Amino acid sequence: MKLKGFWILWFSFLAPQLWAGGMVLIDPAKTPNLPPKYQGVKPFYIDQFEVTLGEQVSFKKKQIYKRVDEFQAKEAPDPAKPANLAPWYEAAHFCEVLGKRLPTALEWELAAGVHRKYPWGDEPPNAKRGNFCDKSCKSPWNLWREQDGFERSSPVGRFVEGATPEGVFDLAGNLWEWTSTIAETGETLIFRGKDQTALENSQDLVIKGGSYGSRIEQLENQAFARSPANYKASYLGWRCVKDTL
Numbered sequence: 001m002k003l004k005g006f007w008i009l010w011f012s013f014l015a016p017q018l019w020a021g022g023m024v025l026i027d028p029a030k031t032p033n034l035p036p037k038y039q040g041v042k043p044f045y046i047d048q049f050e051v052t053l054g055e056q057v058s059f060k061k062k063q064i065y066k067r068v069d070e071f072q073a074k075e076a077p078d079p080a081k082p083a084n085l086a087p088w089y090e091a092a093h094f095c096e097v098l099g100k101r102l103p104t105a106l107e108w109e110l111a112a113g114v115h116r117k118y119p120w121g122d123e124p125p126n127a128k129r130g131n132f133c134d135k136s137c138k139s140p141w142n143l144w145r146e147q148d149g150f151e152r153s154s155p156v157g158r159f160v161e162g163a164t165p166e167g168v169f170d171l172a173g174n175l176w177e178w179t180s181t182i183a184e185t186g187e188t189l190i191f192r193g194k195d196q197t198a199l200e201n202s203q204d205l206v207i208k209g210g211s212y213g214s215r216i217e218q219l220e221n222q223a224f225a226r227s228p229a230n231y232k233a234s235y236l237g238w239r240c241v242k243d244t245l
Contacts, residue, residue, distance in 0.1 A: 022048045023242060024166050026111050035114060038106055046103060046111045047239040049156040049169050050177065051094065054079025056086065059094050080155035082175045082237040088205055088229035091178045091238040092191035100240035104188055105181035105206040105224065107241055112164065112171045112208075112221040119164045119171040125219055129162035130173030131212045132219055152212050152234070171209050172219040175237035176227075181206040183226040201230045211235040 023045035028038050057079070086094070088102075095101050103111070112119045120129055131154040157169045164171065171177075180188050183204040204226040210218040213235060217223060227236060 024048055024111070024168050025244070026107070026166070028110055031110070031114060033115070038110055038114060041104075041106050041110060043244045044103075044107055045242040045244065046107070046168060047100075047241070048167055050082040050175060050237050050239050051091075052079060052156055053081045053083050056083035056094070059097065063093070063097075078155060081153045082156055082170070084153070084175060084234050084237045085232045086236075086238070087201075087232045088178055088189070088227075089191065089196055089201060090232075092180070093193065094238075095240035096191055096193075098240060100242045101191070102178055102180040102238060103241040105179045105186075105208060108171075108177065108179055108208045109221055111166075111168050114221070116164075117220055118162075119168065119221065120162050125162075125172065125216055128159065130159050130170070130219065132173040132210060133213050133215065137213055150212065154212070171221075173210050173214065174212060175209070175235055176207040176211045176214075176225065176233075177209045178227075178236065178238040179206045179208055189229070202228055205229050207236060 024047075025043065025045055027043040028034055028041045029043070031038070083091075083094075092102050116122060118125065118129070123129075125132055131150050137151075153174055156174070159170065159173075162172060163169045180190070182189055183206050189200060189203075189205060205228075206224050207227050208224050210223070218225070227233075
């Protein structure tokens with residue numbers, strides 16, 4: 001038990017720093033009994049962690065978004081917390097600059113696990129597996145017996161027991177995550193920068209994973225919500241994927 005506690009401590013505080021910027025390979029062909037809707041998805045890499053506030057601020061300094069000092073004034077000072085308050089096109093631009101892109105909803109689900117109820121498995125959520133609506137949450141659906149230590153967002157990679165077996169963190173809770181899937185049609189919205197149309201910027205996209213204020217059922221791998229592409233919120237962040245070729 002002491003050895004297990006040591007490794008949990010190591011992963012909780014050192015792994016996010018050692019693995020920053022790391023990606024995990026997801027190959028759908030290696031998933032047994034793959035449901036038909038996923039069979040056309042090609043292998044891809046996905047970020048182990050949500051994009052952080054520190055990465056977001058650095059990006060804003062180099063790009064044409066609103067002044068960084070105004071942005072920082074509205075955000076928690078911890079650069080290890082997940083990036084937020086970014087509309088879809090800003091998140092997509094961030095990924096593009098790194099040679100990546102936002103995941104589709106199907107890719108996100110493959111990373112979370114199509115045969116698992118939650119990213120870690122089928123066991124119910126608890127305070128060691130993720131940051132969701134616990135005792136400190138001011139909603140009627142809170143789990144009043146659980147206390148994850150954070151009233152709102154938490155530093156990325158903190159909940160080791162909630163990681164997928166492949167090593168992807170925070171896919172359930174902390175912040176909802178943007179995808180590139182259009183909610184109405186299931187088609188993929190492609191980032192085109194200044195050529196993005198007003199219609200594209202206002203249509204609803206699928207968001208996945210739930211947040212620090214979510215109900216338990218919103219943390220399930222197959223659950224989703226929708227958000228207009230031009231919307232930004234403190235509970236909505238993102239991570240990137242990269243094609244293998």
